[in-house]
Amino acid sequence: MEQVARRDLLLGTCAVLATVPLAACGQRMSEGGNGTLPARATSAGALTVGNDLTVNRLGFGTGRLGEWQRGAGLFRRGGLQDPSEARRLLRHAVELGVQFIDTADSYGREYEIEPLIYQALHPYPRDLVIATKGGLVRSGDRVDKDGSPAHLRAACEASLTRLHLARIDLYQLHWVDPKVPLEESVGELARLRTEGKIRHIGLSNVTLAELRRAQAIAPVVSVQNPYSVIDRASDDVVGYCERAGLAFVAYGPLGFGGARQDTTPAAARLAELARRRGVSMQQAMLAWLLARSRQILPIPGTTSVEHLEQDIAAAGLVLTSAEMTAIG
Numbered sequence: 001m002e003q004v005a006r007r008d009l010l011l012g013t014c015a016v017l018a019t020v021p022l023a024a025c026g027q028r029m030s031e032g033g034n035g036t037l038p039a040r041a042t043s044a045g046a047l048t049v050g051n052d053l054t055v056n057r058l059g060f061g062t063g064r065l066g067e068w069q070r071g072a073g074l075f076r077r078g079g080l081q082d083p084s085e086a087r088r089l090l091r092h093a094v095e096l097g098v099q100f101i102d103t104a105d106s107y108g109r110e111y112e113i114e115p116l117i118y119q120a121l122h123p124y125p126r127d128l129v130i131a132t133k134g135g136l137v138r139s140g141d142r143v144d145k146d147g148s149p150a151h152l153r154a155a156c157e158a159s160l161t162r163l164h165l166a167r168i169d170l171y172q173l174h175w176v177d178p179k180v181p182l183e184e185s186v187g188e189l190a191r192l193r194t195e196g197k198i199r200h201i202g203l204s205n206v207t208l209a210e211l212r213r214a215q216a217i218a219p220v221v222s223v224q225n226p227y228s229v230i231d232r233a234s235d236d237v238v239g240y241c242e243r244a245g246l247a248f249v250a251y252g253p254l255g256f257g258g259a260r261q262d263t264t265p266a267a268a269r270l271a272e273l274a275r276r277r278g279v280s281m282q283q284a285m286l287a288w289l290l291a292r293s294r295q296i297l298p299i300p301g302t303t304s305v306e307h308l309e310q311d312i313a314a315a316g317l318v319l320t321s322a323e324m325t326a327i328g
């Protein structure tokens with residue numbers, strides 16, 4: 001049903017998926033906009049997060065929009081140096097139908113990504129969900145976990161200020177802090193929810209056991225973990241989210257940019273399918289996630305408008321059940 005619906009929603013030349021490279025579908029035919037419009041995130045179908053936030057099932061990750069990015073607990077250079085280009089990407093993502101923007105207070109070395117989202121997109125479209133996170137603190141070049149109630153409260157209130165919001169639609173605990181019982185961290189998020197500062201609670205980087213412990217404290221509507229055709233460590237969490245109706249926000253959906261087709265046998269088979277379809281491996285990886293479970297919401301990150309359009313165009317690439325089984 002869902003695959004038929006997605007296929008029906010395809011626009012323009014992108015409808016002929018078997019013959020037209022999706023990379024081409026992601027590009028305008030002319031600068032003046034008279035040609036084919038890029039495919040839209042709508043083609044991915046919709047997912048309802050927490051019973052009341054319905055979004056197109058392909059989001060946008062903002063972790064690369066600042067010059068400084070986090071990697072292995074340290075800041076390093078490598079992201080976008082130009083804030084105006086970051087704002088352009090954010091606006092274009094929304095133009096292309098993205099309704100779920102993932103961010104975190106700790107993205108960018110100087111907490112600058114949330115303000116960029118405000119500058120680019122405020123007044124926010126009614127159907128836009130900005131999902132942010134708290135639970136990490138910067139100390140010099142290092143990033144450490146802090147899941148204490150006091151820190152989470154201060155972080156949430158600072159995000160509300162930076163985003164100019166009265167309430168955050170989805171507030172995610174970025175990492176479980178081993179120094180703080182998970183129950184205490186989630187308990188504080190529950191209090192922020194009761195106070196109306198958070199609409200929904202999400203978790204990130206959790207095991208299934210941690211998710212179950214958190215659910216005993218407060219309603220949890222989403223989990224954000226690394227997941228892709230080459231990283232299946234969260235298979236159990238995906239299965240649980242599917243059964244429980246939670247959103248599974250897949251981060252690193254493109255293997256953090258390092259995805260090689262020979263990484264795993266499944267990736268090699270997916271790469272072969274991509275070649276046959278005339279699409280890129282990145283587009284095939286996003287299509288694989290969309291087909292893997294209807295609870296999955298991939299959030300690819302990019303610093304390039306061209307890549308953004310190609311990623312969104314992947315919303316229109318349908319992998320059949322037989323193809324998914326063959327990829328394994």
Ligand SMILES: NC(=O)c1ccc[n+]([C@@H]2O[C@H](COP(=O)([O-])OP(=O)(O)OC[C@H]3O[C@@H](n4cnc5c(N)ncnc54)[C@H](OP(=O)(O)O)[C@@H]3O)[C@@H](O)[C@H]2O)c1
Nearest residue numbers: 061062063251252253254255256257300301302303307310
């Ligand atoms: N919860 C967490 O702890 C956590 C951790 C990490 C990330 N995240 C979130 O997840 C989002 C996505 O993860 P990610 O950005 O680290 O990794 P990713 O989406 O797996 O990969 C991004 C990489 O792929 C490249 N790329 C994107 N589209 C492409 C295309 N069409 N063709 C070729 N290359 C392409 C990008 O390079 P270009 O810039 O050149 O396009 C970049 O190097 C982040 O932005 C962030 O919002 C969350």
